[in-house]
Amino acid sequence: ANNFPAVAASCGLGALAFSPANVGAVLGAPACFIDAAGNTAPGSAVYQGFAAQVAASVAQIPQGIMNDPNGNPLGAFFGLQFQPQLLAYPNAVEDGITDNNKLTYTGQFNYEVNDTINVYGRYATGFKSASWNLTRDSRPFQADALALAAAGLLPNNYVPSTGRNFGTRYSEPETSEVVEIGFKAKGDWGTFNFAAFDQTIENFQSTIFQGTGFVLANAGTQSTKGIEWDSTFKLMDPLHITFAGVLQDPVYDSFPTAPGPAGTVIDLSGQRPAGINELALSTSATYTHDFSDAISGFVRADYQYESDVQIVDNIAGLTRSTNIINASAGVGFDSGVSFMIWARNLNNDQSYTSAFPGVVQGSTINAYPSQPRTYGASVRYKF
Template identity: 30%
Template sequence: MAGGTNTQRLLLLAGACRLFAACGATDALAAERQVDIVVTARKRDEKAEDVPVALTKVTGEALDRRRLYQIEDLKQLSPSLNISYFNPRGNYVSIRGIGRNPASDGLEPAVGIFVDGVYLGRPGMAAYDLADIDAVEILRGPQGTVFGKNTTAGAIVITSKAPTFTPEGSADLSGGTNAYGQLRGTVSTGLIDDVLAARVSVYHTGQRGWINRIDNPSPLNGTDRTGARLQFLIEPTARLRLRLIADYHEEQDSCCSLVAGSFGPPSATYVARVVAAGGSAVLGGDAYRTSVNAPTFVRVHQGGITANLVYDLGAAEVTAITGYREWHYRAGFDGDLSSADAYANAAVPTDDWQFSQELRIANRSGGKIDVTAGVYYFRQSLQSALRLVFAGKAANFLGNTIAPPPFLAAFNGTTSSTESDLNAQSAAAFVQGTWHLDPKLALTLGVRGTYERKSGVIDRPANAAQPSYHQALAVEEVDPSGTFALSYAWSPDLHLYASYARGTKAGGINPIVATAQDDQIVRPEHADSFELGLKSTALRGQLHVDLALFYTRIGDYQATLNRLFGAILTNVGRVSTRGVEVEARWRAAPAFDLAMTAAYNDAHYDSYRTAPCPPEAAGATACDLSGAPLADAPRWIVNASAQYSRHVRAIGLASIGFDYGYRSSYFGNIDNSRYSRLGNVGIANAQLGWTSDHSGTTVQLWVKNLADIRHLESYPLGGATLYGAYFGTIGLPRSAGLTVRQQF
């Protein structure tokens, strides 16, 4: 399949559609429950087939069964979803090819992440173990009406399990290859009958590094994560419900090392510069190796408090969600990515504080019109820095010479620190209504007005090689957004819809020192999305399939460009994406479940005449990528799974599971260099489990990356500004382990 043609892939997708017959919403890969799937995509409980939105819902049980417990694992569950994880600060999420802006301190992500109703201002806030989760909903397309923050590509909505008045709990212990170990535990119980309940969840995950340093016995990319969540559920009356959530997470990793995937064309000078600075560089994609010699580590401390209050007025329900979060990131890495004596250390310390308040009211469902209206406020303060400690041969590296000129020699032994202090405020009012014109036909209209203001100060004190820099900036805007949708229930088992949505992502400020070619202000990104969808159920409820056709066009698309001393944010022009998505779940037999998600996505630049040139275009200062494919946007994404369970008398329930994820080749860097091309990749995982009838204990054997496919997942750094080389994140090697779980 990895080498198949587009025609073969189209036949595969068409065959899958015929296999699953008619097309309905799915609780992806949770086929053990053939019941109505309830989602909250429009901020009220609704059946998935009634919602005119392309979405995937995944239960916490499905996540546990497949050993998916990190945000980057979710890409195995939904069509068109791609997640690149460089480090807790530099990850990004894209849907339908939209969303490439890693480490964007000055911008929000195109895909919003919400945890228990609270919007996370930084994607890195979601880089923790997904423990004790009730469900995850993945919404595709702009979500610019009822969600707290505007998004242009979609939203990931994570909901933790709430406290219960009936005592329950679980504990599981996992061990595996490469010194992998994980411990998770949960206890929930009532404290005052029908009034007060509490829930405590804890986890710890550790793993030895698996990227080898050629001159150091300590491997890199090890993991050490610990976290806890404490909740209280208070129901003093039948009408009032208050849920208080406090969580804390910390990690201390030998992370996150990039490896060289390509040194570029013959004209590239990266390797020569490393040699001039007394070092060596190695390709590491297949061998899991690097030559870095500077300290490499990540330290994260984060936590937050959420208050979710719901009051039943009878004819309507009022919801107030208050959230406060802090996120503190420290890291050290090798600025020259080799054993050269060019950078002694590089660091990007970041501190983030955010507060949000949402208040909304929704009438009771079941009438002629369903209306949800509300207001939202968000405030964020972010302090970050780019600190570079130049070593004794920095000038040799920068000048590609063993005898550097004096102006470059001034860098040797110098420390450069660019400090930024950014503040953002957002206020919005919204209303959305669904008018049930008759029992089969419904019209949805929604509108939102959002006010955004961002301000910041960028400072760099003078050093031996660079003058001082000071810049104060501010940007302010008011943006409308909204949605329009028609849905039609052709029959109880077949629902059709057509929708239009407009989403806006606020502009921002570049938290770096500007150069002549860079703008400090980034303009807002606007998305217009059109979608036709079909959701159906067949074979007496055993088959559920969704089909969605989509087209999205975006103006002033925001993306990240590499620069020698940091990355900058920019508007790349107009882009568009179009394609088809299929989701299917089939209970082929009482003990045999199949599931599949597949997407064909044609994402490209409509207009990008000032793109960075790839290193093979030596001497060019600007290149025209108009009509070229969008970076980090695989054209084909296919995920499939199979689960077989059988009860064995006097022993218990035995099960075996298999899943497979495929992504076609795509450009990993915004310059679309052929040296940044990432190949077709298909990863298979397997699970074998047994649950005792007597004790309720579950034992599971699991293997990830069954065929030990060695592959690069993205190229966060590279191109002409890195002297022609490309450095990327590498996928996990094959790992196997055992999990023992006890519920009580």
């Protein structure tokens, strides 16, 4: 190793430092002959035993001190380098282009049963083009690893054999189809709309934060079956009631390579996708009153419910449910001035709206809390 710069210089390559890349340069120099005594002469093939001798020397040198016999003084900071070097992009292997197109369509029928009820059916397809990872943590696909290595484009901390520092540039396009049947009814009593649906998404796009960056992936198939409704009832002239909801059963039909906790890969096939509640309900009551021809007022309350659900796919056991009561009251004048007092989350329901792994802290979880109980008042003027 100490004599290597002189060997490289005698081959016409200059006094190169001892490193695997420079050893390859010497071994590939056609004008360099090395005999058993270490002498060189032009015009001959490389001495047969030299490669084996160099390989044995390299194997004895720790990776961290390949170019520094005194040890790498920055070795202690290795843990801080949690982001790999950027790979020049686009490059000879990755052109940085996706070209997606798809013809989508919708078919629907309607039938008016009478003046009150209308029934319908619908079949629709959908398409979402590739989603690009535009963050600092965009990484080449491992499928391109060998081609990138052969082209000499990989920085030294990318390891094709283990997949180290490879990831995703984008998620593939997703396609969807949905079948829906339902009816709509209206009368002096109010309105009521109902629908049953069956939706399937192929190549469902998933985006999740893994502690150092975002991973864009595709589930094989994600499907949802359910019912939904919304209604308004006029129990008496000044009192209006609304009631809406959705009951569904979402599932990853196939997601064998899902991003998991701590950067692992897990199989979520057959599991419920995070963040999609099985049951969600919303109801409200509004009472209005005219104090005079010039003054009117109202009192309103609403309730929001969402059943318990895991917040994100890569943090097991962290769930969220919602039980929130809101209320408001106000008065308005013909002059355009109105006053309102309100309370949001009156019952001070506490939950998390989202969560993600701590940046380079495997045992840390960060989460965003829901809005606490909040009171307020507002004044408006319409002109």
